[in-house]
Amino acid sequence: MKKSLLALAALGAFAGAAQAQSSVTLYGVADMNIEYVSHMSSSGTSGPSGNVTRMSSGGLSGSRWGLRGVEDLGSGMKALFVLESGFSLDTGSSQQGSRLFGRQAYVGLESAQFGRITLGRQYTTLFDLLANFSPSGYATQYEPVVAQLGVNFRSDNTVKYTGVFGPVTAIAHWSFGAGAPGGGEVPGQFRRDTAYGAGFGYAAGPFGATIAYDQFNPTESAAAGTSATYKKAAVAGSYAFGPAKVMAGYRWGQAKSSAGASLLRDDYYWIGANYQVTAPLGLTLQYNYDNVKSMNGVNVPNPWQVSFIADYSLSKRTDVYLTTAYAKNAGLNLDTAAIGFANGYPLGAGKTNMFGAGVGIRHKF
Template identity: 35%
Template structure:
């Protein structure tokens, strides 16, 4: 009888341990995820040493940047959770690491969240220009146009504004309203006190990069509206440097990159309409500042649960010092083969006008589709427009 009792006690104890282990596992989770986007692109005019020529190329990460990542959470009790994200960008073309070779260049942060309050996170994170405006109110995010649909070279930080050394607070959802603020440290002595300029022999030099950003977003039912502000000091001093190249603007030695904007969208049946406006100021180390305004409107319609089409128009206007103007029309067709795999077709047209006086002569503004010059390149000397098409395959895991 005693042996039977002991056996029952041992079995009961094992059951309690198993239950506790199961509960602990249920309260913590780690997930591996990713996207691979690949396809073939064509552009009518791409810069060459002699001028311009057409280009057909394998292009990776257009609709979505190819990536893999790990995210996890741990329930600490009382509505409090610990969390982390490590996300790597890569090229499916040659297997190389993206974001300047950083192992987790897309995102790398750890933080805590509290139900009904929000999340406080530490590490490399997106600004609110990307979180609120770029993710909700753009042709680049609402269709597979992706990097071909963003504003010129993403100088307004809507696509991939990642801030190093950042402390970021993102609020909980209060009946559709979310808001937040962040600061990215330069990690250089004196910069936080407001004296980041480095001088050598009386000449201004590139300083250490720091940033701050804040924004708010409201989404309830079919309607959404958001606004954001991001200011990056010495963007070229970041690691990796920010891509802020734009025709006729010297962005190789910026003291400050400031951008703010507003966006809105409304769902109508199977359709969605959005618009946004952004204003970006480039302040160089020396000389006058330049300003770029982007105005965008677009829409998407779902013909079936699997088939959708989108169309967007953007007008980009550089201030009168440079007289640059760009008109871009972007079309996209997307077909879902499954919940995780889709094929898509893109067609983009951009035309540029205006010129800038360089070395005593007028240099025409060039067309430039894509968030970075290397994606398709500028249109080249003697051409002021680009036509780009693409067929792509995207898989999420």
């Protein structure tokens, strides 16, 4: 009997140790606001202009829920996974093309010494390295993410390396098919919808800087097996002093057809600042400008946008906010034909500017 009790106690101790070595966390964000938008097309990308007042999901953060797991394998090695689902809080429907885990879905291994390798649907190198240099922190509603990073900033079928070495972060990724209409991974068409990128980030004390490159080869003709070439390169920096932090960056962009014809050539700039007025109240001001040198061989008016955010924390998990933006020569988020009107703010016919404002609440869990 005594041996049995000792054996049970030993088994219990081992079970406790095993449980302590792994964990799964449920997390998420619920973000909702009431929004007003002026001069918005009421039908398609060039329909009659109208103003709209509506309820919108995701003002400062995309509404989401996710599962994050880590298992300690010993000797400084860990296994990990992330499954993250985006949804529209106003309707309860799934986002990212109605995917169950459209925001992120990957598994990988992490070494304390050598870095992390992850495989699945995940953010590109350019997205990761510029995230800390966006004054509004990639705020969902009025951040020109697609104009800045490209439609492939989330990529399917991706293997990514991330290594942190003191103040330096190194990231590189390769996608076998980044999620374009063709989907990639087609026999005999290895280049189709492939994407890749690499870069470095530096952060020490009040100063930060980054440099990154991204390339996406979207399907041009599935029948002919041809792909276009979209290239982007960016540099950015930041400096913090007292309750303020300033950030600025530049992104070079070039898109060419498979025959070498220029589809888009632009230089994109941004600058802005965060200011913590009090412990609960933070302010953000940001300016974005896209110098469109050529779009399908045509010169177009350069779009720009100024945005402002006031965010007040009620607790560590809950905040209320005001977010506003004014765009010229484009819809909000610099939504234009150059990015395929991907942001959902097409200008109404005959209009050249758009204003938007939202008042909302965000809860993190």
